[in-house]
Amino acid sequence: MNLVLSDRSLACLEENRSDLTYLDLSKLKIANCVGCFGCWTKTPGRCVIRDDAVKVYPLIAASDRILYVSRIKYGGYDTVMKTILERSIPVQQAFIRLLDGETHHVQRRVLPKKATIIGYGELSSADRQIFCRLVERNAKNMCFESHTIHFCSEDEVEDVVRREVASWTRS
Numbered sequence: 001m002n003l004v005l006s007d008r009s010l011a012c013l014e015e016n017r018s019d020l021t022y023l024d025l026s027k028l029k030i031a032n033c034v035g036c037f038g039c040w041t042k043t044p045g046r047c048v049i050r051d052d053a054v055k056v057y058p059l060i061a062a063s064d065r066i067l068y069v070s071r072i073k074y075g076g077y078d079t080v081m082k083t084i085l086e087r088s089i090p091v092q093q094a095f096i097r098l099l100d101g102e103t104h105h106v107q108r109r110v111l112p113k114k115a116t117i118i119g120y121g122e123l124s125s126a127d128r129q130i131f132c133r134l135v136e137r138n139a140k141n142m143c144f145e146s147h148t149i150h151f152c153s154e155d156e157v158e159d160v161v162r163r164e165v166a167s168w169t170r171s
Contacts, residue, residue: 001020001021001059001063001064001065002019002020002021002063002064002065002066002067002165002168003020003021003022003023003059003060003063003065003066003067004020004022004023004066004067004069004161004165005025005056005060005066005067005068005069005081005084006023006024006025006026006068006069006070007025007026007069007070007071007077007078007079007080008024008026008069008071008157009024009026009027010022010024010069010158010161011158012158012162012165013161013165019168019169020165020168021059021063023056023059025056025080025081026080028051028052028053028056029051029052030051030052030053030056030080030083030084030087031049031051031053031083031087032087033047033049033086033087033089034049036048037094039089039090040089040090040094041094044090044093044108045091045108046090047087047089047090049087053084053087056084056087056088057084057087057088057090057091060088060091061088061091061107061108061109061110061111062111063111063113064111064112064113064114065113065114065115065168066113066114066116067115067116067117067118067161067164067165068081068115068116068117068118069118069120069157069161070117070118070119071119071121071154072119072120072121072123072127072128072131072151073121074130075126075127075129075130075131075134076130076131076134077134085138085142090108091107091108091109091110092105092106092107092108092110093105093106093107093108099140100140102140104140104141105141107143110143111143112143112144112145113142113143113144113145114144114145114146114147115139115142115144115146115147115148116148116149116150116164117135117147117148117149117150118149118150118151118152118157118160118161118164119131119149119150119151119152120151120152120153120154120157120160121153121154122153123151128151131149132149135147135149150164
C-alpha cells in the first residue's frame with residue numbers, strides 16, 4: 001500500500017486514487033499520547049484513546065511505501081505529524097531487541113517500507129541537519145528499509161509531492 005500523510009491539505013492528491021491512500025492529518029481528531037502504555041498492557045496493539053489515530057497507525061504499519069509531508073520547526077516535525085508518530089506506538093511491542101548494537105522495540109506486524117519525507121518551511125542549515133539526524137534515528141524504529149528527505153519552501157510543496165508520487169508509478 002502507498003500511503004501519504006500530510007500536515008496540510010494537498011490539492012494535487014484530492015482526487016480519488018486507487019493507487020494510494022492520502023490522509024490530511026490536519027482534518028483529523030488526534031489527541032496527544034498520554035504515555036499510559038495501555039497499548040502494550042491493557043489492549044495490546046491498540047491505543048486506549050478512541051479518536052482518529054486508531055484508523056491511521058494501522059495504515060502506517062501496513063504500508064510498504066510512505067510519504068510524510070510536514071513543516072519543520074526547530075529541526076523536528078510540526079505538531080500534527082509529531083502527534084501521529086507518537087500515537088503510532090501500538091505498532092511496536094513492549095519488548096526490546098538489539099539492532100546494530102542499539103536497543104529498539106520489536107515491531108508488531110509492520111511491513112518494511114520505503115519512506116520519503118518532505119520537510120518544508122524556511123529552514124536554516126542547522127534545522128536541516130537536526131531533522132536529517134532525527135529521521136535517521138527514527139528510521140530504525142519505523143521499519144524504513146530506505147528513506148529519502150526532500151526540503152522545500154512552502155510554495156513548492158505541491159510540486160514536490162506531485163513529482164514524488166508520480167515517481168512511484170514509474171518504479
